[in-house]
Amino acid sequence: MVIHLNQITKIYYSGEIAVPALKNISLVVEPGEFIAVMGSSGSGKTTLMNIIGCLDKPTSGQYFLEEKNVTNLNRNELAHIRNKKIGFIFQNFNLLPLATALENVELPLYYAATRSPDGRGDGNDLPHQSGVSSGRQKRQRANELLNRLGLGHRLNHRPTQLSGGEQQRVAIARALVNQPPLVLADEPTGNLDSKTSHEIMTLFKQLNQDGITIILITHEKDIADYAKRLIYLKDGQVVV
Amino acid sequence: MNLFLTFQIALRSLSRNKIRSGLTVLGIIIGIAAVIAVMAVGQGATVMIQSQISSLGENLLMVYPGSASTGGLHFGAGTNATLTASDGDAILKESHYVRALTPITRTGGQLVYKEKNWFSGIQGVAPDYPKIRNWKLEKGSFFADSDVKSANRICVIGATVAENLFEDENPVGKIIRIKNMPFRVIGVLEQKGSAAWGQDQDDVVVVPWTTVRRVLQNSAFNDVNQLLLNIDSTSQLESAKKEITEILRQRHHLAPVADNDFTINDMTELSKTVTETARLMTLLLAVIASISLLVGGIGIMNIMLVSVTERTREIGLRMAVGARGQDILLQFVVEAIVLSGIGGILGILIGSGTAELVARVYGWPVLVSAQSILLAFIFSTAVGVFFGFYPAWRASRLNPIEALRYE
Structure with a gap:
């Protein structure tokens, strides 16, 4: 299995008051699944995604990612997991405004280059040591991805010169460039018109057919319909 | 992320806001130029006094x-x-x-x-x-x-x-x-x-x-x-x-x-007294001049803090795709060093030029020593590290979730 959440609870504190965002959630995600997470705002779906994405730690419970217990890893170790295992796609794309499409896609590769394979990232190892071995190879991989997503003619355009759909496809290429087993998308179609939304969802479907596990958050039923499995959250608990 | 690339990225982010970067660099330029010019005039005077004393004969x-x-x-x-x-x-x-x-x-x-x-x-x-x-x-x-x-x-x-x-x-x-x-x-x-x-x-x-x-x-x-x-x-x-x-x-x-x-x-007493006086004067002036360098450094810190705030989302994104705290720290420290380093180099040039001008116009003896150039360069870089560190450290401690959500 890709993800195994065991009795995950997350409690936020605002002053003295404890606000539980997730209550004892247990969840197993097998490789190749395509899951849509739905729920009203405040239902805890973003918190769940943050924990699955190794951006946040649970208050209690255990999280296994590809059989590895990542619950108690430190900041650097989590950064390494995010870099290698997880691709992020955001509602507002989050592209670097000054970088070209190609450079945006290459970004995760730079942070991959300085890591030792054990994920400790002690910073002593030479650049270009693991995975991608040279600048040219990086560029080539980013290039291929953008071509595959139909942006071969947009490589050197800045985000502001691209349409919303194109920007989201650049972001998807960025998420895929380190070949992660898991892609997390937080309302990826929230800023797109419905035609473009369906194009992007078709793309997700293709990626899923290629074997990538996808979890996405959405408000819209017709977007969620692209997924194979639906998880509905309410008050920090899985309803369906 | 290798260092060359980090410098490239730093240059690009600084060129995003040319006027702001330019004004920040100006603070360092003025500081370094003042130190270089003052040292040049002071050392020139010292050398002149020493040569006058040795003109009496040596030992x-x-x-x-x-x-x-x-x-x-x-x-x-x-x-x-x-x-x-x-x-x-x-x-x-x-x-x-x-x-x-x-x-x-x-x-x-x-x-x-x-x-x-x-x-x-x-x-x-x-x-x-x-x-x-x-x-x-x-x-x-x-x-x-x-x-x-x-x-x-x-x-x-x-x-x-x-x-x-x-x-x-x-x-x-x-x-x-x-x-x-x-x-x-x-x-x-x-x-x-x-x-x-x-x-x-x-x-x-x-x-x-x-x-x-x-x-x-x-x-x-x-x-x-x-x-x-x-x-x-x-x-x-x-x-x-x-x-x-x-x-x-x-x-x-x-x-x-x-x-x-x-x-x-x-002659040693005389020579000692005169040289010591000149040295003290130079030191005093250099201290005064380096205050402007301090002000320049604070300018760098100020701009770096603004820059970190402005780019909170970028920092969050970099963290999400795998940047560690130290990668972010390095990125911002290098930006500060680029600012102060450019200021240092330009300051050295302008300071030497000013010293040369003083020599021409007033006929004062000036000496721009390799030592003071090296010192000024190291000092300006150190200013970058020192004043850039705190903003960079703040950036590196950001919570990626909050940073990504920052508007």
Whole structure:
């Protein structure tokens, strides 16, 4: 299995008051699944995604990612997991405004280059040591991805010169460039018109057919319909 | 992320806001330029003072006859005729440290050449005098031992005397009258300028010391006003003084309890005082100048803090795709270093240019040393690291979730 959440609870504190965002959630995600997470705002779906994405730690419970217990890893170790295992796609794309499409896609590769394979990232190892071995190879991989997503003619355009759909496809290429087993998308179609939304969802479907596990958050039923499995959250608990 | 790439990224993010980056760099430029210019002027002054002092001659020792005393009343150094030329010969022969020595006898007198006349000090010396004083001849030659032996009426004149008596004429070979006695000019000394205390060293006539005693002062005795000698190196100064004291005490048959009837002085005190003063002035000015560097550094910190806030989302994204805290830290520190480094390089150029301008316009001696350039560059980079670290550290501690959500 890709993800195994065991009795995950997350409690936020605002002053003295404890606000539980997730209550004892247990969840197993097998490789190749395509899951849509739905729920009203405040239902805890973003918190769940943050924990699955190794951006946040649970208050209690255990999280296994590809059989590895990542619950108690430190900041650097989590950064390494995010870099290698997880691709992020955001509602507002989050592209670097000054970088070209190609450079945006290459970004995760730079942070991959300085890591030792054990994920400790002690910073002593030479650049270009693991995975991608040279600048040219990086560029080539980013290039291929953008071509595959139909942006071969947009490589050197800045985000502001691209349409919303194109920007989201650049972001998807960025998420895929380190070949992660898991892609997390937080309302990826929230800023797109419905035609473009369906194009992007078709793309997700293709990626899923290629074997990538996808979890996405959405408000819209017709977007969620692209997924194979639906998880509905309410008050920090899985309803369906 | 390798360092070259980090620099590239830093340059790009800084060029996003050219005016802001430029103004921040300007703060460092002004600071570094001020430090460089002030150091250049200060070091130039120090070098000039040192060269003035060494123009008196290097490693000099001066022996003066002791003060005369009658019934416990002392009359001041040089009032007793106890120091003779043969004391000088003995020192030269017996001391291990003395390289060269000349007795000095002093008088003054009216000089006359044709219709011109001039009053000047007259120094009686031995042939080693130019060597001891580190003083070259511009024209002609200096006198020899034989001239000293026979107290010949020949003289070597300083540049000021030559100018006043001869103007454009070549003085060598001409006859001038000193105290109404004819002297042949055999050489002209090179211009040496004024001494550290302002006296014109070129306003002098140099003759054999015996000539002063026998001819000008009409005396049969060999006592002299001063013995001037130089030793091999400054480090031997104390031992040389001690040895000369021994030789002179022995020659003057002084009882062990008796005071010295002579005084030995050296230039180190003067040189130390003057150099120390110049050094302190430079330091003071440099401290004042570096305050502007501090202000520049605070400017960098300010801009970096703004930049970190503006780019919170970018930081969050970089963290989400795998940047560690230290990657973010490095990125922002490098940006600060690029700012301060560019400021440093431009500041060095502008500071050196300003120093050069001061040299041209005011005729001040300036010295832009490699040392101060290196120091300024290291200092400016250090300013970048120091003032860039806190904003970079704040960036590296950001929570990626909150950073990504930042509007």
